[in-house]
Amino acid sequence: MYRYDEFDQQAVDERVAQFRGQVGRRLKGELTEDQFKPLRLMNGLYLQLHAYMLRVAIPYGTLSPRQMHMLAHIARKYDKGYGHFTTRQNIQYNWPRLVDTPDILADLATVEMHGIQTSGNCIRNVTSDPFAGVAAGEVEDPRPWCEIIRQWSTFHPEFSYLPRKFKIAVTGSEHDRAAIKLHDIGIRVVRNAEGETGFEFWVGGGMGRTPIIAKKIKDFVPKADLLDYATACLRVYNELGRRDNIYKARIKILVHEMGLEKYSALVDAEFARSRGTVKLPDAEIARIQAYFAPPAYEALPATSTGFEAHKFEDKGFRAFVRTNVHAHKVPGYAIVSVSLKAPGIAPGDASADQMDAVADIAERYSLDELRVTHEQNLVLPNVKLDDLYTVWQQLSAAGLASANIGLISDIICCPGLDYCDLANARSISIADELQQRFADLERQYAIGNLKIKMSGCINACGHHHVGHIGILGVDKHGKEFYQLQLGGSGAEDASIGQVTGTGFPPERIVGAVETVIGTYLSLRHGDAETFLDCYRRVGLAPFKAALYEAR
Amino acid sequence: MKLVKNASLIADGRKASVVENDWTLVDDDAELPEGKAVVVSLARFRAERDKLVGRNAPLGLRLKSNEAPASVADDLDRIALVALEFPIFRDGRGYSHAVQLRQRFGFDGEVRAVGDVLWDQIPHMIRCGIDSFEVGDDFPLAAFDEAATVFTRHYQPDTTGRPTINELRHG
Secondary structure, eight states: OOOOOHHHHHHHHHHHHHHHHHHHHHHTTSSOHHHHHHHHHTTTEEEOSSSEEEEEBOGGGEEOHHHHHHHHHHHHHHSSSEEEEOTTSOEEESOOOGGGHHHHHHHHHTTTOBOTTSSSSSBOOOEEOTTTTTSTTOSSOSHHHHHHHHHHHTTOSSSSSOSSOBOEEEEOSSSOSSOGGGSSEEEEEEEOTTSOEEEEEEESOBOTTSOBOOEEEEEEEEGGGHHHHHHHHHHHHHHHSOOSOGGGOSHHHHHHHHOHHHHHHHHHHHHHHHTTSSOOOHHHHHHHHHHTSOOOOOOOOSOOHHHHHHHHHOHHHHHHHHHHEEEOSSTTEEEEEEOOOOTTSOTTEEEHHHHHHHHHHHHHHSTTOEEEOTTSOEEEEEEEGGGHHHHHHHHHHTTOOOOOTTSTTOOEEOOGGGTOSSOSSOOHHHHHHHHHHTOOHHHHHHHOSOOEEEESSTTOTTOGGGSSEEEEEEEETTEEEEEEEESOBOSTTOBOOEEOSSOBOHHHHHHHHHHHHHHHHHHOSSTTSOHHHHHHHHOSHHHHHHHHTTO | OEEEEOOOSSTTSOOOEEEOOOOEEOOTTSOOOTTOOEEEEHHHHHHTHHHHHHSSSOEEEEEOTTSOGGGGGGGGGGOSEEEEEESSTTOTHHHHHHHIIIIISOOOSEEEEEESOOGGGHHHHHHTTOOEEEEOTTOOTHHHHHHHHSOSOOSSOOTTOOOOHHHHHHO
16 A cells, blocks of 8 residues: 655645634634635535535545544544445545534544545546456556556646546556546556556546546557646646536536547647656656555465355355455455445445444455445455455454345445435435345345446436436425436446436335336346346337336 | 735745736727836737737736637737736636646746635645736735745646655655
């Protein structure tokens, strides 16, 4: 993991002091709420329905046990004892007091964390593959590049008042677990014929009310040009992106309206002029990469007899392994997903005690590292097969062993109308009802890999456009309604789901999902055909018929 | 309104101070005051370019946030001041325009921020090459003092020429 040097620490400490001054000016009335708003937003502080909400950055979803313990401490000391992990690999606290927020940020700074640029029309916290560095078949660990981008984008003087927020994701794998095609800029680490590392650039993806899949703008940007090319992309956007309508201000609209060719030509011209300005010395790349060198793995056999025996003997453990344990690139190790989708708990929520528990487990059994996923789960990236059973037992004791990763109950869901100022409808209660309806694990297995993603409003924080089944809460004449979308994907085969038709009232949406599932089960070509594959083969029509003709 | 100059990002450097505004902003349909330094809109500059550059007095140009400096690139050596409008602080085009003036066109005249200039935007503005600020009469000069001390170092290269963190790291 990256560790701050004196310069990084100073920048974060100075930011805390700056924010303390801003909060002081606000509390004294020297700043109006309107003037304070952009300042607090740049530090992740929102004003929600009932209270302030503080969003803390977890850069590229990687954190240490020490950092996780601090997140637990903050939940306990300044909030109501829990936090919410988000689809942007961040954590949100729902009940901080304004007057406490400088102290919270000061506490975070002691473990090299912050809320910088987790909101506002700036370059947001950079996200990545939660399996970065441990997945087999990766070109390269993308996180050093994420850290390079994090530093370059921090307090960027030119790009702090962009037309709209700007999200960058980086992956080092062919299999895309970072949804790079749904970001303003998506970057894939690639290697050219000469064996040199470079970057495939995708631009203009995003969800919100106008979902668009990113377009590939460059096959290969050499590593020395990474920041100059990104600067050129941003500069053209900053000048020409629309500012007349907040819903048309993202780069996706600019690229869409202007056309990729024209946008790309402008970027190339700017890049040609300014190339060499943002220097990225090899020594700096090497310095940062050294922090992400693989940890000291033991030489282990590829199988573990103890692990196999426990799997044979214990049905619960077997179920956990089936869904929550993934192949690691190093023999004898596994990647463990920790589901934050237990029944009755809002998806992504974890209590302070759970955060402490998972931090302790990571310290003992996962080589001191944790990850947060955009699917609102946690990951223990480095668990020995020999330790899996113990880890499962300890996760179980903490209420963190839900064996449902990738299944229908592993729902992505925004906070919705229970917390959020923007929401039109509740989402947590619908997620809860869906989990109850599909609680039976055998039934979940029968349905197979299925991603339900739900947003309580059109802003799509719950990624409903790219759910295999997407649910969007809308407000219809003062009543909550839920639209269904089918066939979305945020992975390398990215696609935007199609709306089935008229929405459903809260008491009928779960039944509608059940109808969709029933239709899929009756249409699929054998158990191996996933929902998404089946949908892509048969199209919307049979689902539409099942949903609406019986009405 | 008052005009602030000499802002610096260096602690214990020179102090920002309020100075006399020697420039007259001339409306598009107003007469040009004889022998005086004037600031005109891009529209007027385009309409009366030859007359304006032929005057025997300094010429300034006021650009709206949607008017890129590139549109007057060939005339920048005849212009002594570019005033960049920030119609609302959220409109950040002026930052890119300031950077372009300094880096791409090597403009070494005065770049002035006018409009919705706020306390916390000042450090960014200075880093992008803005060196004078038209602000309200009650605008606190403390904002400029803080700009000089709030961040000691920075990651990105900027127009101030101070070494970046990477340059400090690797010499």
